[in-house]
Amino acid sequence: MKMKFITNNNDTICLRAKKFTLSMRMIINTCFKIQFTSRVNTNFLGGISMKTKAIIFLLLVTILMAGCSSNVTDADNGNNPDLIEEDGRFRLYEPDGTVYESDAIPERIVVVSVSTAEIMNALGIELVGMTRTTKPISEKLKALPTVGFPMQPNIESITALNPDLVILTYDFKALNKEQMEQHNLPAFFIDNQSYKGTMEGIEMLGKAFDKEAVAESLLKEMKEKEAAVLQKAKDKPQPKVLILFGTSESFMMARETSFAGEMVKLLGADNIIKDAEISITQDTGNYIPMSVEKVVELNPDVILRISHGSPEGTKMLYEQEFERNPVWQAIAAQQNGRVYDLPEDLFFSNSGLKIVESLEYLANLLYE
DSSP: OOEEEEOSOHHHHHHHHHHHHHHHHHHHHHHHHHHHHHTSOSSTTTTSOHHHHHHHHHHHHHHHHHHHHHHHHHTTOTTOGGGOOSSSOEEEEOTTSOEEEESSOOSSEEEEOHHHHHHHHHTTOOOSEEOOOOSOOOHHHHTSOBOEETTEEOHHHHHHTOOSEEEEEGGGHHHHHHHHHHTTOOEEEEOOSSHHHHHHHHHHHHHHTTOHHHHHHHHHHHHHHHHHHHHHHTTSOOOEEEEEEEOSSOEEEEOTTSHHHHHHHHTTOEESOOTTTSOOSSOOTTEEEOOHHHHHHHOOSEEEEEEOSSHHHHHHHHHHHHHHOGGGGGSHHHHTTOEEEOOHHHHSSOOGGGHHHHHHHHHHHHTO
16 A cells, blocks of 8 residues: 655645746736836836836735735644545545545554544444553454553554554644654544544544545534534523643643633633733643632633543542632632532543533533
8 A cells, every 4th residue: 555645735835836936927927018118128127117016016925925825724724524635545634734645545543542443433444453541432442452542652562463554643743753654654643632623533534434424424413412502502691711620740721722622612601711811931732830810810600620640639639729728719610619520531531422422511511
């Protein structure tokens, strides 16, 4: 099986370059006609009036800006299956615009993500290996050889399975890309850490693996449930929400770009953590360090707590913090008993096939 990677849609960029060149020629030809008509000077721009020069300059700037804006759109297509060309080749798309393609549909697939493995199993796509997990999964997935964890895949175990495709989480691309290349493993990094990305991923995988009918049926059911959930939240007062992400070492505040933050926004609630209102000294991804002072200032109506690592241990730390620090008593969410610990199976990471269930769970808390 032949395969290759196209990074950041170079073919598309080359096509734009050709179009740009043709446009330049048209402008230059126009300039020469203007110059000839004016009969003022044989110098290319010397015989052109200031008004004409300004028009030419604006035309050039417009073309350049159009080209740049198109590049940004292409690089942000994520899992958009609309980009799959109808030429019979197998293609998958990463959020940064990287395209994985091969001559045929892969048959020996290893998935280093529980949620993606569950989705592919539901679509009827056969796997030969998957990530290690303690979560409840189907008997079929339990029987598969395990290949380490999403942040630390076991290269030896993966190589032993002789895969023609390894699917990993895009959030861990920086961690895993180099070692995949070093061992000549055909890796694709999927966006499976967002609500929208999960929906698009189901459609993309269905189309790429010739499982479109199954994917369409699955998405139809999910979209119908989603519409019912959103209808319940429609036109209701929007609560101010704080999402905390806790570990045994620290507490973080979740941005709107996080999995839970994306759903809070979809439900019409107001995530108090906005970049415009928070001083951010470094890029920390979807989470920023907790500031009790800022929480008191913004005074959320609802606090959602997510536990990472050891859920019970982290929950105990949450309780200690909220009981021992008197500052929390001044916050509306604490005063009104609206501090909630989110269940691990729906919010520890992306819940995959259960994302609409996660959305419904949040809706019931926010609009009780």
